[in-house]
Amino acid sequence: MTSTVDGAPVVLKLERITKRFGALTANDDVSLDLHRGEILALLGENGAGKTTLMNILFGHYVADEGTVAVAGTNGTLKELEPGSPHAALNAGIGMVHQHFTLAENLTALENILLGTEPLSSFSSARGKARKHLGDLMQRSGLTVDLNARISSLSVGEKQRVEILKALYRDARVLVLDEPTAVLTPQESDTLFATLKKLASDGLGIIFISHKLDEVLAASDRIGVLRGGRKVADQPTAGCDKRQLAELMVGKSVPESTRTPQQPGAALLVLSQVTTGTGRDALHAVDLELLSGEILGIAGVSGNGQGTLAKVISGLEAPISGTVSLNGKQLTRSSARGMIDAGIARIPEDRHRDGIVGPMSVAENLAIETIRKPENQRFGFLRFDAIAARAKEAITAYDIRCQGGNAPARLLSGGNIQKIVLARTLDSDPIVVLAAQPSRGLDVGATADVHRRLLEARSRGAGVILISEDLDELMRLSDRIAVIHRGHLSSAERTENLDRGTLGMRMAGHSEEQAA
Amino acid sequence: MIRFEPREPASLSRLILVPVAAAVVALALAAIPMGFAGLNIFKAYGLMATGAFGSLFAFTEMLTRATPLILTGLAAALAFRAKLWNIGAEGQLYAGALAAVAVGTGVIDAPSFVLIPLVVFCGALAGGLVMLGPTLLKTRLGVDEVVTTLLLNFVILLFVQMMLEGPMKDPMGMGWPQSEPILDAAALPKLMARMRIHGGLIIALVAALGVYLLLKRTVWGFEIRAVGENANAARHAGIPVTATFIRVGLISGALAGLAGVGEVAGLKGYLTADLSPGFGYSGIVVAMLAGLNPIGVVVAALFIASIFVGADSMSRATGVSNYLADLIVAMALISVLVSGLFLRFKVRFVGQRHTEGAAK
Numbered sequence: 001m002t003s004t005v006d007g008a009p010v011v012l013k014l015e016r017i018t019k020r021f022g023a024l025t026a027n028d029d030v031s032l033d034l035h036r037g038e039i040l041a042l043l044g045e046n047g048a049g050k051t052t053l054m055n056i057l058f059g060h061y062v063a064d065e066g067t068v069a070v071a072g073t074n075g076t077l078k079e080l081e082p083g084s085p086h087a088a089l090n091a092g093i094g095m096v097h098q099h100f101t102l103a104e105n106l107t108a109l110e111n112i113l114l115g116t117e118p119l120s121s122f123s124s125a126r127g128k129a130r131k132h133l134g135d136l137m138q139r140s141g142l143t144v145d146l147n148a149r150i151s152s153l154s155v156g157e158k159q160r161v162e163i164l165k166a167l168y169r170d171a172r173v174l175v176l177d178e179p180t181a182v183l184t185p186q187e188s189d190t191l192f193a194t195l196k197k198l199a200s201d202g203l204g205i206i207f208i209s210h211k212l213d214e215v216l217a218a219s220d221r222i223g224v225l226r227g228g229r230k231v232a233d234q235p236t237a238g239c240d241k242r243q244l245a246e247l248m249v250g251k252s253v254p255e256s257t258r259t260p261q262q263p264g265a266a267l268l269v270l271s272q273v274t275t276g277t278g279r280d281a282l283h284a285v286d287l288e289l290l291s292g293e294i295l296g297i298a299g300v301s302g303n304g305q306g307t308l309a310k311v312i313s314g315l316e317a318p319i320s321g322t323v324s325l326n327g328k329q330l331t332r333s334s335a336r337g338m339i340d341a342g343i344a345r346i347p348e349d350r351h352r353d354g355i356v357g358p359m360s361v362a363e364n365l366a367i368e369t370i371r372k373p374e375n376q377r378f379g380f381l382r383f384d385a386i387a388a389r390a391k392e393a394i395t396a397y398d399i400r401c402q403g404g405n406a407p408a409r410l411l412s413g414g415n416i417q418k419i420v421l422a423r424t425l426d427s428d429p430i431v432v433l434a435a436q437p438s439r440g441l442d443v444g445a446t447a448d449v450h451r452r453l454l455e456a457r458s459r460g461a462g463v464i465l466i467s468e469d470l471d472e473l474m475r476l477s478d479r480i481a482v483i484h485r486g487h488l489s490s491a492e493r494t495e496n497l498d499r500g501t502l503g504m505r506m507a508g509h510s511e512e513q514a515a
Numbered sequence: 516m517i518r519f520e521p522r523e524p525a526s527l528s529r530l531i532l533v534p535v536a537a538a539v540v541a542l543a544l545a546a547i548p549m550g551f552a553g554l555n556i557f558k559a560y561g562l563m564a565t566g567a568f569g570s571l572f573a574f575t576e577m578l579t580r581a582t583p584l585i586l587t588g589l590a591a592a593l594a595f596r597a598k599l600w601n602i603g604a605e606g607q608l609y610a611g612a613l614a615a616v617a618v619g620t621g622v623i624d625a626p627s628f629v630l631i632p633l634v635v636f637c638g639a640l641a642g643g644l645v646m647l648g649p650t651l652l653k654t655r656l657g658v659d660e661v662v663t664t665l666l667l668n669f670v671i672l673l674f675v676q677m678m679l680e681g682p683m684k685d686p687m688g689m690g691w692p693q694s695e696p697i698l699d700a701a702a703l704p705k706l707m708a709r710m711r712i713h714g715g716l717i718i719a720l721v722a723a724l725g726v727y728l729l730l731k732r733t734v735w736g737f738e739i740r741a742v743g744e745n746a747n748a749a750r751h752a753g754i755p756v757t758a759t760f761i762r763v764g765l766i767s768g769a770l771a772g773l774a775g776v777g778e779v780a781g782l783k784g785y786l787t788a789d790l791s792p793g794f795g796y797s798g799i800v801v802a803m804l805a806g807l808n809p810i811g812v813v814v815a816a817l818f819i820a821s822i823f824v825g826a827d828s829m830s831r832a833t834g835v836s837n838y839l840a841d842l843i844v845a846m847a848l849i850s851v852l853v854s855g856l857f858l859r860f861k862v863r864f865v866g867q868r869h870t871e872g873a874a875k
Contacts, residue, residue: 313751336753345751353751356744367741367752376734383732 008035009075011204012057012093012173017066019052026052027063028228034173034204036071039195041219041236042208045248045442049228050208054175058095059085070173094166096176100158102150109133109146112165129168136167139201141194155300156187163194167203174198176207180214182301185470185503192218210248210442212241213471226250249443256450258476259458264291266327267462268343268431273311273321280307283486284321289431289462294453295491296477297466300506304486305466306348309435312464313345314338325431339368344429344456346420348436348466350413354420357409361401362390364408365423393422398448414445421452432456432463438472450476470499484508533858534804534811537850538818544850545843552835559829566828567821573828575712579782581813581820583608583791585719586774587798588805588812589726590642594767595807596730597743599760603649603664604771605795606671607642611772612779613675614641616683616694616786619701619779630701634780635718635773642772643765645671650764654757668795676788685785694779694786703781715777720813722770727809729766739763771795800848806855819844 012034019027027049034040044050055061057068062083069077070091081087088095102111113129130146137143142160150158159179166174176195180188195218199205209215215222215236222239224232224247232247270287282304289295299305310316311323317333324330325341338345347353355364366375366386375386390404399418401411408419417437425432434453438446453463453476467473473480474494481491482505489505546556567577587604594601601607614637619630649663678684679692687695703714730736741749742759750756774794779786801819805811826840 314753315751334753335751336755339753347751352745353747356741356748358744359740363737363741367737367749367754370734370737370754379734380732381734381737 008037009071010034010077011036011071013069013077014053014057015067015069017053017056017063017068019056019061019063025228027056030066030225030228030230032223032230032233034206036204037199037202038221039199039205039207039219041215041222042206042225043210043212043215043222043244043248044225045210045444048225048248048442050225051177053225054095054177054206054208056082057088057175058093059083059088089169092170092172094169094171094174096159096162096166096174096179098177098181100162102158102161104151105149107147107149108144108153108161111150111161112146112168116169133164133168136164140167140198155182155302156184156190159183159191167198171203173204173206176205178208178210180209180211181468184300184506185499186507188214212244215244216241224248245443256447256454256476258294258454258478261292261458263293263478264460267291267325268312268464269324270311271322271324273318273323275307275311275316275318279485280304281486282307282311282318282488285486285488286490287481287488289464291462292457292460293478294457294463294465294476296473296480296494297464297483297488298470298473298480298502298506299468299483301468304483304488305435307486308483308488309345309348309433309466312338312343312433313347342430344424344427344432346424346432346434346437348439350416350420355408355416358407360405361394361399361408361411361419362386362404364419365390365393365404368423369427393426397422414441414448417441417445417449421449425452425456428459428461429456430461432461433466434463435466436468437465438467438469470502474499482506529858530806533854534806534815534851537854538847540850541843541847544846545839548842549835549839554833554835559833559835562829562832563822563825565825567825572710573824575707575710577817577821577824578716579711579713580824581816582713582715582719582777582781583774583794584797584801584816584819585723585813586770586777587794588801588816589722589809590767590771590774591799591802592805592807592809592812593726593730593739593770594763595802597739597760597763598746599650599653599763599767600661601646601649601664601764601767602661602799603646603667603768603795604774604798605791605793606664606668607645607768607771608775608778608791608795609671609675610645611638611642611775612786612790613678613775614638614772615776615779616697619697620695621698625700627700630698631703631780634697634701635776638772638776639769640772642775643769645772646764646768647761650761654760672788675786679786679788683786692788696785697780701780702784703777711782713777713781715781718773718777722773723809723813726770730809735759735762771798774798797844800844803848804851818847
């Protein structure tokens with residue numbers, strides 16, 4: 001596959017891009033070529049500078065040094081005006097962000113046309129646009145109902161609208177930021193098939209990812225960024241997973257694996273739990289978590305796993321059904337109540353729910369236990385004790401920071417997650433709820449999270465692992481249940497499941513599959 | 516093109532330098548209209564400085580003016596730290612003053628050491644209770660406290676006027692709408708003979724220290740900061756968010772109520788409906804100038820008070836309206852808000868490049 005690309009003209013040339021944020025060099029002398037008809041995967045850990053590079057390309061940031069050049073319609077490279085998304089769009093660069101930039105209350109057609117129509121002659125152009133889009137859909141295989149409101153579309157369909165939007169603007173270069181993060185495995189396969197088709201029609205495609213499997217499966221060439229520098233740029237053929245992982249991290253990463261272990265008694269039991277209304281609400285959810293097991297919850301984002309986490313975190317009370325721990329019903333549904341009952345909660349959005357950014361690392365480590373005697377006396381904080389325990393936790397959990405007094409917001413995502421792990425796991429909880437615990441984390445930090453969860457398991461705690469990453473779920477979980485539209489399937493042993501089955505269930509085909 | 520880039524936390528020296536620079540900028544900007552008014556700018560500012568610091572009398576007058584500003588500034592600063600937007604310090608001040616005259620004008624006869632604490636307590640309680648309503652409406656029903664606290668100011672002021680025209684009107688007041696005078700035993704002691712400076716200043720300074728320690732050293736303060744900086748994370752970590760808001764509302768209202776106590780029981784001696792020339796609103800400016808720091812509130816209140824007192828004095832000497840003081844205060848606030856941008860961001864000027872010409 002690579003050979004077909006070699007001779008193709010360059011459509012995008014990033015030359016010696018350097019970008020600094022204060023002391024941090026986010027991109028360090030990065031050069032990159034993209035050829036016509038090529039799929040380039042940009043691989044790197046979080047914080048490696050992938051997104052920064054793409055933001056420079058798209059004009060959101062201005063590079064301190066270096067240039068971006070794009071091929072015009074006649075094929076000659078022309079330097080792009082820095083710092084102007086408008087110029088990037090005009091030069092034929094289309095970007096599909098991880099978080100879609102669609103107006104939910106407009107139709108797919110309106111979203112695609114948004115910003116392309118002159119204010120006069122509003123109605124007359126629609127027919128032509130519709131025809132043009134029809135051609136595009138037929139050629140690319142990206143079919144969507146143009147008249148459907150965005151709010152009624154699935155995530156995969158929304159993504160198709162985003163891609164169509166870029167194609168409609170005559171994109172010659174398409175950039176996708178973590179495109180599979182929100183898709184089922186089947187949807188991902190469809191997406192990659194589409195991308196290959198688009199590439200064969202001459203589109204240059206860059207997709208950003210940290211998932212090694214899909215990078216190997218779907219790209220022609222792989223560029224690896226590490227610490228802002230480009231450490232590899234090679235054809236995909238001939239790459240293997242282990243080698244790429246090492247390139248990404250700079251060292252070999254031991255993968256945590258689960259050792260067989262006999263689960264114990266039931267710890268946390270949800271019985272017929274139902275919450276309010278909406279797509280994310282739970283419907284009569286039954287769940288039984290055993291001691292010494294990791295119970296995986298698979299599902300496409302937005303199918304109720306967020307609500308499930310809220311219920312177990314004590315942030316949302318079910319309108320019916322019961323939650324019990326060790327056979328005792330938990331009546332007081334509050335975060336405090338759950339913490340005191342011995343449930344450790346790792347929130348899905350660690351920046352929003354996990355830390356108070358402006359407060360110090362030490363304060364964030366103490367926040368759940370601030371009223372406990374070890375942290376206060378007569379309502380006054382015991383600074384020495386808090387600082388001492390922070391120092392221990394920073395060492396024990398290898399939190400990389402400038403000390404306990406540094407504001408937590410300055411830490412990287414992985415280190416913020418370590419703060420959350422340290423404060424929740426340190427008290428030897430009975431139950432651990434880990435919601436998307438490795439989302440957005442790099443390989444090293446992910447391995448660390450996995451190790452901690454497995455440690456809790458071997459200690460006899462029950463772990464609920466909510467994740468959208470099937471590889472993670474299958475590697476760590478003893479049993480996996482699938483959540484779809486608020487219904488939770490019964491958990492099955494991981495040995496008896498495969499990706500295909502799980503993918504079908506995640507898309508809501510459980511009955512047919514089970515039959 | 517101007518670009519803003521986030522910067523690391525500002526150093527202490529920068530935290531102090533920037534507001535001072537903002538004050539200087541404000542004075543420089545205010546000099547422009549003064550020049551148009553035909554004043555000699557240096558002479559005018561000289562007169563202002565003399566008016567605020569030139570004599571023992573001027574200095575104590577300035578401190579007297581700063582007293583309520585410290586308390587309303589603390590009320591705003593504490594509430595804003597929790598992101599509870601209490602715009603109602605003016606009304607809470609009047610509620611505190613009303614409670615002070617209600618118990619301090621003869622209903623109870625007791626010696627000073629009983630009556631003064633009682634008056635102070637009742638004033639603080641009244642202010643706190645006034646803020647409790649909007650706080651509960653916010654936590655229970657999600658009603659925007661900016662609207663409720665702001666509107667309550669007018670409700671309370673009208674209520675005070677009603678009381679002063681009716682049940683609490685001084686029969687010996689020659690028909691003026693004012694309350695009976697505070698008993699001598701209930702009045703806050705004067706700090707200096709023949710000067711107006713009174714015990715309210717001590718209360719204000721103790722309150723500033725108290726709020727500082729509360730925020731910095733206590734569990735409550737920890738919870739207030741956590742709720743203010745990230746209520747979601749605080750709730751997730753099991754911090755009682757609602758209770759924290761109620762606590763903050765009560766304390767904030769009480770601080771504003773104390774300002775009212777000081778004005779009636781320390782300064783005026785009786786309550787009128789024009790007791791406060793907007794101390795509650797100026798308190799917000801004080802809090803913002805101080806960067807919501809309780810110790811900074813004291814400094815900012817002294818600054819604002821010296822501008823007001825100095826401008827009054829200058830206005831008498833030159834005939835220029837003392838609205839100039841409002842102008843300077845407004846300029847100072849704008850300067851500080853803009854400078855806050857410089858504390859949080861590095862500002863870089865990026866040269867505009869031409870699309871076509873840039874291709875090399």
